Amino acid sequence: MILGYIGAGALLAGLVLAGFSSLLSFWSGARDSATFAQVGRRAFYAAAAMVVLASALLEAALVTHDFSLAYVVEHTDLSTPIALVAAGFYGGQEGSLLYWTLILGVLGSASLLASARAGARLAAYAGGILAAILTFFLFVLSVVASPFDLLSVTPPDGLGLNPVLRDGGMLIHPPVVLAGFASFAIPFSFACAALLAGDAGVAWIKHTRRFALLAWGLQTSGLLLGMWWAYHVLGWGGYWGWDPVENVALMPWLATTAYLHSAQVQEKRGRMRAWNFGLVILAFLLVVFGTFIVRSGVVPSVHTFAISAIGPWFLAFLGLCLLFSVGLLALRAGAIATAPTHHPTEPVSREGAFVLQNLLLLGVVAVVLWGTVLPLVSGMLGTQRVVGAPYYERAAGPLLAAVLALMAIGPLLPWRRAGRPALRALRWPLVAAAITAIALALSGVTSIPALLAFPLATAAAATALTEFGRALLKNPQVILRRRRRYGAYLAHLGLVVAVVGIAASQLGQQVRAVTLQPGQQVTVAGYTLVFTGSESRTLADHTELVAGLRFGDQVLEPTRATYAGLGGQALTRVAITTTPFADVYVVLVGTNEDGSATFRIFINPLVTWIWAGGIVIILGVVLGNAGEGGPVAELARRRVPATLPA
Amino acid sequence: MSAALKWGAPALVVAACVGYLIYAASGGASEYYLTVSELRAHAPDGNVRVAGVVQDDVQKSDGGLHVTFTEKDATASMPVEYSGALPDIFKPGITVVAEGRLGSDGVFHARTLLAKCPSRFSTQPYTS
Numbered sequence: 001m002i003l004g005y006i007g008a009g010a011l012l013a014g015l016v017l018a019g020f021s022s023l024l025s026f027w028s029g030a031r032d033s034a035t036f037a038q039v040g041r042r043a044f045y046a047a048a049a050m051v052v053l054a055s056a057l058l059e060a061a062l063v064t065h066d067f068s069l070a071y072v073v074e075h076t077d078l079s080t081p082i083a084l085v086a087a088g089f090y091g092g093q094e095g096s097l098l099y100w101t102l103i104l105g106v107l108g109s110a111s112l113l114a115s116a117r118a119g120a121r122l123a124a125y126a127g128g129i130l131a132a133i134l135t136f137f138l139f140v141l142s143v144v145a146s147p148f149d150l151l152s153v154t155p156p157d158g159l160g161l162n163p164v165l166r167d168g169g170m171l172i173h174p175p176v177v178l179a180g181f182a183s184f185a186i187p188f189s190f191a192c193a194a195l196l197a198g199d200a201g202v203a204w205i206k207h208t209r210r211f212a213l214l215a216w217g218l219q220t221s222g223l224l225l226g227m228w229w230a231y232h233v234l235g236w237g238g239y240w241g242w243d244p245v246e247n248v249a250l251m252p253w254l255a256t257t258a259y260l261h262s263a264q265v266q267e268k269r270g271r272m273r274a275w276n277f278g279l280v281i282l283a284f285l286l287v288v289f290g291t292f293i294v295r296s297g298v299v300p301s302v303h304t305f306a307i308s309a310i311g312p313w314f315l316a317f318l319g320l321c322l323l324f325s326v327g328l329l330a331l332r333a334g335a336i337a338t339a340p341t342h343h344p345t346e347p348v349s350r351e352g353a354f355v356l357q358n359l360l361l362l363g364v365v366a367v368v369l370w371g372t373v374l375p376l377v378s379g380m381l382g383t384q385r386v387v388g389a390p391y392y393e394r395a396a397g398p399l400l401a402a403v404l405a406l407m408a409i410g411p412l413l414p415w416r417r418a419g420r421p422a423l424r425a426l427r428w429p430l431v432a433a434a435i436t437a438i439a440l441a442l443s444g445v446t447s448i449p450a451l452l453a454f455p456l457a458t459a460a461a462a463t464a465l466t467e468f469g470r471a472l473l474k475n476p477q478v479i480l481r482r483r484r485r486y487g488a489y490l491a492h493l494g495l496v497v498a499v500v501g502i503a504a505s506q507l508g509q510q511v512r513a514v515t516l517q518p519g520q521q522v523t524v525a526g527y528t529l530v531f532t533g534s535e536s537r538t539l540a541d542h543t544e545l546v547a548g549l550r551f552g553d554q555v556l557e558p559t560r561a562t563y564a565g566l567g568g569q570a571l572t573r574v575a576i577t578t579t580p581f582a583d584v585y586v587v588l589v590g591t592n593e594d595g596s597a598t599f600r601i602f603i604n605p606l607v608t609w610i611w612a613g614g615i616v617i618i619l620g621v622v623l624g625n626a627g628e629g630g631p632v633a634e635l636a637r638r639r640v641p642a643t644l645p646a
Numbered sequence: 647m648s649a650a651l652k653w654g655a656p657a658l659v660v661a662a663c664v665g666y667l668i669y670a671a672s673g674g675a676s677e678y679y680l681t682v683s684e685l686r687a688h689a690p691d692g693n694v695r696v697a698g699v700v701q702d703d704v705q706k707s708d709g710g711l712h713v714t715f716t717e718k719d720a721t722a723s724m725p726v727e728y729s730g731a732l733p734d735i736f737k738p739g740i741t742v743v744a745e746g747r748l749g750s751d752g753v754f755h756a757r758t759l760l761a762k763c764p765s766r767f768s769t770q771p772y773t774s
Contacts, residue, residue, distance in 0.1 A: 236731065347652055359657060363664035370668050375679060384679040386695060387672055388745075395671035399664065513730070515709045570734045589731055590710030598709025600731050 001068040007057040007148040014050030015138040025128030037124035048105030068154045071147045077160035094147035101137040103182035118207040125193035163571045169229030180218030186211040188284035200336035217621035219253045224614040235572035235587045237602035247372045248290030255283035258361040281325040346417035353410030367395040408459035432462035453503040461496045464489040487624025498613025504606035515598045525603040558588035683722040702738045733761035
């Protein structure tokens with residue numbers, strides 16, 4: 001009970017401090033007062049400290065089973081394992097908002113600590129915007145959806161956690177996704193602050209580079225962990241269903257990916273200034289849009305949304321962010337436009353590759369956005385219409401193939417214009433693609449998507465590998481010295497590995513439903529399984545039906561658990577075993593009275609490549625983020641362009 | 647050729663391609679999303695998705711791979727027939743979305759069956 005009172009008090013105190021910080025920071029930005037800007041930042045740190053306190057209190061209430069709090073009752077019970085009880089912090093609506101706010105407070109504070117060096121007014125305005133966002137979240141947490149609401153009667157036990165969510169994935173997937181979303185508020189705030197301050201330079205990009213990369217790394221991990229979780233738990237043989245919940249997590253990732261590339265054009269060449277502002281704003285608006293979609297239930301989804309009073313508040317917040325940022329961009333468009341130079345840039349150049357990649361990624365965003373909002377739009381005009389996976393595959397597939405091709409070409413093109421030497425460098429990826437295409441054709445592959453995806457992936461891998469090979473032959477230390485560059489190539493390589501896994505498992509999946517008598521065997525795509533029999537086990541809160549299948553010298557045990565206490569809800573436990581070329585993925589559908597059992601058996605080629613590629617991507621992000629000399633040193637080291645103007 | 651043309655023309659081509667891909671793909675792949683009563687009132691050609699509540703008459707056969715049940719909303723109901731793996735949370739009383747078509751026999755032949763998945767941590771809101 002006392003935890004609830006202190007927690008609610010901490011949120012209110014945080015709200016007041018954040019509001020004060022926002023007003024003071026904006027005022028000091030307008031008046032150019034360094035002292036008051038510093039006070040504003042300190043108020044932000046204090047507000048963040050209040051959020052940390054409130055989070056610690058909620059966590060304490062959860063792990064001590066303080067059932068006087070409605071939130072603790074609704075999301076945990078005494079029998080839930082303690083790690084999952086702790087995960088209840090971000091498992092429910094109110095708690096996940098508090099978690100969002102916590103990340104915003106902590107990372108926001110970190111971004112403000114050294115921000116004065118990026119420019120006094122820029123720092124003051126950035127603090128004001130970050131504090132305004134923090135104020136919104138603390139307002140919702142204090143007034144609309146408080147995790148510290150008390151119950152009039154304290155029940156002896158809570159309602160517990162749905163068995164589908166009683167899984168290790170619950171511990172890592174949601175916090176990573178939410179942190180990836182929340183952390184993008186930092187590049188957004190500094191971008192808008194730069195617009196407010198009329199500072200069209202690269203100060204905001206350089207100051208938030210690490211945060212943008214962190215946000216991207218977290219979003220990437222969040223998407224992959226979600227796929228991994230769905231694949232291992234849900235038992236439908238796949239990992240991605242183009243559900244709105246997945247789509248709204250994918251769109252900010254695409255926009256952030258585009259921004260990480262176009263930001264380099266501004267850092268290295270001083271171009272694409274307005275575009276970068278626009279991209280950062282778009283990425284953050286997509287984050288807020290996604291949060292609104294996921295929490296309002298306005299589009300049909302297989303996920304049941306926690307429909308609550310906060311939907312309209314998020315819609316209002318989205319509208320405000322949209323008006324503020326887009327209005328600001330329109331107002332400053334003239335001032336930030338790139339000054340014309342005497343050295344024009346040709347479209348066939350590194351810049352051109354980045355622009356094309358950006359357009360293609362935004363094209364994919366448009367495809368996904370249209371698919372996500374179609375039910376809303378069509379519902380307003382008449383009967384609701386929805387699109388499924390075929391829409392996304394047909395519309396986004398060609399665009400993604402083009403992005404893959406650019407991953408092979410772009411890194412080899414020099415800045416400004418590509419002459420013959422640069423085009424000659426394209427021979428290795430071209431050869432690699434040709435060899436793969438011929439090998440595939442010879443082995444009888446006729447599917448056009450496969451004949452495109454694998455050769456292009458090989459070409460992209462060849463490009464990244466030749467860059468590494470060149471460095472290793474010349475001077476291996478260059479990889480550590482120019483970490484940003486080689487970190488990016490490593491991330492490219494990881495992405496290619498993941499793409500190969502995705503393409504192989506999407507195009508080559510085989511599935512078979514089969515009923516087997518004990519002793520009977522079945523062969524799917526060359527993998528033979530023998531059914532050895534099934535048994536029933538009774539455990540504390542559920543019963544399990546376990547089937548045994550011999551596969552080589554292993555025994556697979558696909559299981560169906562039934563939770564009597566939850567109205568007989570069933571839970572599938574998939575049996576997965578990984579062979580060098582494919583996952584054998586077995587789902588027990590049910591058993592019959594004659595002792596036979598029915599299975600769905602999936603052969604999923606190269607799925608492990610997706611997870612392995614994800615790890616390589618994260619290694620690349622870590623390498624690229626580990627720090628490198630300042631931009632001046634970077635400029636000094638920059639290689640002489642391959643083609644100098646005559 | 648001016649810089650604006652050199653950069654603008656390819657960008658327009660990309661934008662046009664994206665627009666065409668969205669148009670072409672959504673034309674062929676979109677389906678109506680209806681309630682049972684809407685389907686009863688007017689059944690469009692082709693595949694549709696129909697949302698409704700599973701009734702108590704669930705019949706499973708073939709080791710659980712084949713299932714028949716009645717899907718109902720506030721005013722109308724229809725029999726549904728489905729072959730395939732059922733979602734874990736499938737049981738009478740939950741809302742499902744059946745994708746398929748209404749046969750001339752009056753039975754809805756579902757190709758896929760989606761259940762509303764609990765993304766909430768709790769099983770139901772606490773009411774005291």
